[in-house]
Amino acid sequence: MKPDGVTVAQRILIPLVWVRIPVGLLGKLLELFSATFLFHISRCHMNAPLSRHRPVMLRETLRELELQPELTVVDGTVGAAGHAVEILSRILPGGRLIGLDRDVGMLQRAARRFRKTHPENLLADHLVLRQSSYAELDTVLQAHGIETVDRILVDLGLSSDQLADQQRGFGFQQEGVLDMRFDTNQGSPIHCWLNRASVEEITTVLDQYGEDPLSGQIAQAVVEMRRKEKIETASQLTQLIESVASGRGKKGTKTHPATRVFQALRIQANSELEHLKRFMAKTAPQSLAPDGRVAVITFHSLEDRIVKKMLQDRAVWKSSSNKPILPTALERKMNPRSRSAKLRIGIRAD
Numbered sequence: 001m002k003p004d005g006v007t008v009a010q011r012i013l014i015p016l017v018w019v020r021i022p023v024g025l026l027g028k029l030l031e032l033f034s035a036t037f038l039f040h041i042s043r044c045h046m047n048a049p050l051s052r053h054r055p056v057m058l059r060e061t062l063r064e065l066e067l068q069p070e071l072t073v074v075d076g077t078v079g080a081a082g083h084a085v086e087i088l089s090r091i092l093p094g095g096r097l098i099g100l101d102r103d104v105g106m107l108q109r110a111a112r113r114f115r116k117t118h119p120e121n122l123l124a125d126h127l128v129l130r131q132s133s134y135a136e137l138d139t140v141l142q143a144h145g146i147e148t149v150d151r152i153l154v155d156l157g158l159s160s161d162q163l164a165d166q167q168r169g170f171g172f173q174q175e176g177v178l179d180m181r182f183d184t185n186q187g188s189p190i191h192c193w194l195n196r197a198s199v200e201e202i203t204t205v206l207d208q209y210g211e212d213p214l215s216g217q218i219a220q221a222v223v224e225m226r227r228k229e230k231i232e233t234a235s236q237l238t239q240l241i242e243s244v245a246s247g248r249g250k251k252g253t254k255t256h257p258a259t260r261v262f263q264a265l266r267i268q269a270n271s272e273l274e275h276l277k278r279f280m281a282k283t284a285p286q287s288l289a290p291d292g293r294v295a296v297i298t299f300h301s302l303e304d305r306i307v308k309k310m311l312q313d314r315a316v317w318k319s320s321s322n323k324p325i326l327p328t329a330l331e332r333k334m335n336p337r338s339r340s341a342k343l344r345i346g347i348r349a350d
């Protein structure tokens with residue numbers, strides 16, 4: 001729209017009508033105009049966000065990390081780089097960002113995101129992306145000749161992009177193979193475990209990691225079903241859970257009965273709590289410089305308990321959040337994934 005209220009299209013079309021352009025030619029011009037419009041739409045689509053994941057508590061995390069130019073920062077769960085691109089912008093000039101993820105597909109996504117937000121030559125000098133667990137950050141730092149870093153962020157769990165991937169089996173509404181590994185080169189798909197574990201083992205995992213009230217019944221149903229056919233896909237397991245729950249959590253209720261089971265199996269498939277314990281006990285204290293800050297975003301009460309307890313060790317952490325920082329009511333509404341999130345900060349003792 002031009003300032004005088006006449007659109008570009010009107011500027012072209014009105015004079016053509018005045019000079020009585022033949023209808024056929026006018027049609028051709030309209031065709032050309034609509035083709036240009038469609039081209040514009042498709043370009044807009046090409047520029048669509050690279051990720052469907054919304055970074056949780058972004059504002060709070062950036063504030064608590066107290067970022068400034070020249071800092072060396074680790075994003076231990078870089079994902080689609082939602083937090084990381086903002087971190088990098090705040091530590092330049094002179095800063096360096098090391099982004100880790102166990103999922104090589106997420107690292108590729110992060111790299112694409114960075115190329116959109118920062119020039120290539122700058123990224124070459126200030127960004128390192130590596131496939132690794134944050135629990136093995138010490139090894140990555142050693143390989144790069146870095147002794148300590150100033151800040152570390154870990155944002156646990158899985159990305160909305162992984163959840164939406166039909167081939168990974170993270171989501172219960174999918175046809176894909178029940179795999180659930182972040183790093184598909186390590187270990188074996190979770191369906192292998194599910195097809196050999198005992199009723200007691202399955203019950204324990206569903207109970208501890210999913211706090212599922214139906215853990216025993218679901219475990220029993222799994223063992224009965226696999227006598228007839230192996231459970232290999234997400235949808236097979238979902239159907240089984242729905243039959244055990246017999247309608248609970250369907251229409252009218254907020255949480256599907258498979259949610260807790262899928263969460264528990266994902267934690268088991270990736271030994272998530274073991275990685276977090278090693279990180280909090282060893283990797284983070286060893287890798288952070290005195291006064292350095294760690295920020296941990298958890299989504300599960302067991303994770304939060306581990307972080308809270310470890311941060312209370314005053315020989316290692318000179319200060320830590322007594323109470324976790326929570327997402328605002330608005331964020332919880334806009335991004336349901338944030339509902340269970342808790343952010344805790346620790347400051348490394350000298």
Ligand SMILES: C[S@@+](CC[C@H](N)C(=O)[O-])C[C@H]1O[C@@H](n2cnc3c(N)ncnc32)[C@H](O)[C@@H]1O
Pocket residue numbers: 053054055056076077078079080081082083084100101102103106132133134135155156157158159182275
């Ligand atoms: C919640 S997402 C991170 C999202 C990211 N902060 C963003 O804003 O785009 C969690 C990511 O951590 C990765 N992840 C999970 N456990 C990990 C571990 N032990 N080490 C490294 N990455 C891990 C997952 O593959 C996933 O990409």
